[in-house]
Amino acid sequence: MNFSEVVQQWIDDYLVNFLPSVSLDLVIFGFHEGQLKVLLLRFNESEDWLLPGGRVGNRENLDDAADRSLRERTGLDRLFLQQFHTFGNLNRLTYFSWHETLSRLGMKEMAVRLLEGDSALKNHRDVSVGFYALVDYTQVSPTPDLLTDECRWWDIDQVPQLLFDHNAMIRMALKTLRRQLSYQPIGYNLLPDSFTMSELQSLYETILGRSLDRRNFYKQLMNYNVLDRLDKRPTIPSSKAPYLYRFNKERYEQLLDSEDFWIG
Amino acid sequence: MNFSEVVQQWIDDYLVNFLPSVSLDLVIFGFHEGQLKVLLLRFNESEDWLLPGGRVGNRENLDDAADRSLRERTGLDRLFLQQFHTFGNLNRLTYFSWHETLSRLGMKEMAVRLLEGDSALKNHRDVSVGFYALVDYTQVSPTPDLLTDECRWWDIDQVPQLLFDHNAMIRMALKTLRRQLSYQPIGYNLLPDSFTMSELQSLYETILGRSLDRRNFYKQLMNYNVLDRLDKRPTIPSSKAPYLYRFNKERYEQLLDSEDFWIG
DNA sequence: TTTCTGTGCGTACATTTGACGCAATACTAC
DNA sequence: GTAGTATTGCGTCAAATGTACGCACAGAAA
Structure with missing residues (x-):
């Protein structure tokens, strides 16, 4: 054909x-x-x-x-x-x-x-x-x-x-995504099942196009209460292993529901 | 027919x-x-x-x-x-x-x-x-x-x-309207050409579904720099005449443009 | 004059945000 | 062990923002 x-x-x-x-x-x-x-x-x-x-x-x-x-x-x-x-x-x-x-x-x-x-x-x-x-x-x-x-x-x-x-x-999609990001934790679907805090931060920084303070970012995300901490990741030599995190799906969807603004 | x-x-x-x-x-x-x-x-x-x-x-x-x-x-x-x-x-x-x-x-x-x-x-x-x-x-x-x-x-x-x-x-429309209202001055098209401050406040209160402090509302709106004050309105007996205001269209649209979020 | 209502400040306090210091924690290399 | 490195989890401080409210004053009518 x-x-x-x-x-x-x-x-x-x-x-x-x-x-x-x-x-x-x-x-x-x-x-x-x-x-x-x-x-x-x-x-x-x-x-x-x-x-x-x-x-x-x-x-x-x-x-x-x-x-x-x-x-x-x-x-x-x-x-x-x-x-x-x-x-x-x-x-x-x-x-x-x-x-x-x-x-x-x-x-x-x-x-x-x-x-x-x-x-x-x-x-x-x-x-x-x-x-x-x-x-x-x-x-x-x-x-x-x-x-x-x-x-x-x-x-x-x-x-x-x-x-x-x-x-x-x-x-336009990017604009919407940026705005949405400042309301609610996004990222559930953009990252692998588990990820480190700095990977998540890097995602945010990339979407927003500006850098964020590591410590404030950490506090904010922990406040959302949406992350479960897992074991540490065995990594590259000569450093402390970073923790892995996973989104708590239940809490994540609860957050989306409470603040979601165009799915009625 | x-x-x-x-x-x-x-x-x-x-x-x-x-x-x-x-x-x-x-x-x-x-x-x-x-x-x-x-x-x-x-x-x-x-x-x-x-x-x-x-x-x-x-x-x-x-x-x-x-x-x-x-x-x-x-x-x-x-x-x-x-x-x-x-x-x-x-x-x-x-x-x-x-x-x-x-x-x-x-x-x-x-x-x-x-x-x-x-x-x-x-x-x-x-x-x-x-x-x-x-x-x-x-x-x-x-x-x-x-x-x-x-x-x-x-x-x-x-x-x-x-x-x-x-x-x-x-x-859903109302939800969107409320959200939009907290970003930008709306009201240009919902009110007559000229209006008093309390009429404008009443509009906001109605849309948002809660009451606002008169003085803070006044300060906020004046900060936007979007209102032109006109002459006073001759009104009902036994009170001071309230001022009439009008939206400054140029400034109003400038505000909409800067913050508008789904018209790209 | 007093009595209304609207106008335009100022002040005080709580909350949020951003910037940043620092000590404790692991891990490797030596 | 010790030095070096990167992560982690606080705490602090100043600036900005939001909110509540007091008050003096302006006009108009009684």
């Missing part, structure tokens, strides 16, 4: 089984070696990158569709996943439009058929619900989809020019 | 000119006599109330569609209007479903045709983007639409059981 046929099959499939006009995009954040990362896809046979997305099944909840899409891209389930904005401007898809994209990909015929024929797709654009997710970098198996060749992590500050309005989406 | 024909025309119209699957709902807040109010519509020939809504034109920005819908309902333009959540659960429309609603309205035939026929509406439900708006109560001319008989203000704490998930929407 060549690429044109793949695209056609994808279109046929979505016309029948998914809501028209609505899509969703995922800003999937990971954290590794002191760097905040975001998962991107590379469009088939091109150098154009974009955010993973998805569509909503006819008989599927919006949130479930986001869950499913996240699972398909990362192999992970039941993660921190939250709506942050819904994008519905006309120029979403005309700035770097599908038409232009497909043309650049040498798919002029498809482009014409998609956008100038009398199909249901004429004059069409999606309203897209943006979600952001926090995942454990080490647990993820990045998986491309039908229309993409490659799926991999990018450092947040080295993200290239993306298709559509996806750069703006990332900026 | 009887009601069935009206509904049919509405459906035909929307199938051709508007995005399928996407709608929007408006939580329009007003303020009058110490009460926070919300604008509701009464469904034709029934006692069922619901939020004003709208659809997005094929060639229309999402935000513009919200603007337009707000204008159609209130006669007002360019107001504080902000997305707060997108609702996409399947049970949105089945809890008090259209089917049930239409049946109760004696429109069994229409109900069957809508939901069990082989039309494009079978198994259909919308993903709806929720916006909330702050408007000047005194400037609004509530206007029903095609499907509704009546449009009027309700006290926020006396809102009846609404159709669909609209009660939940109001709760």
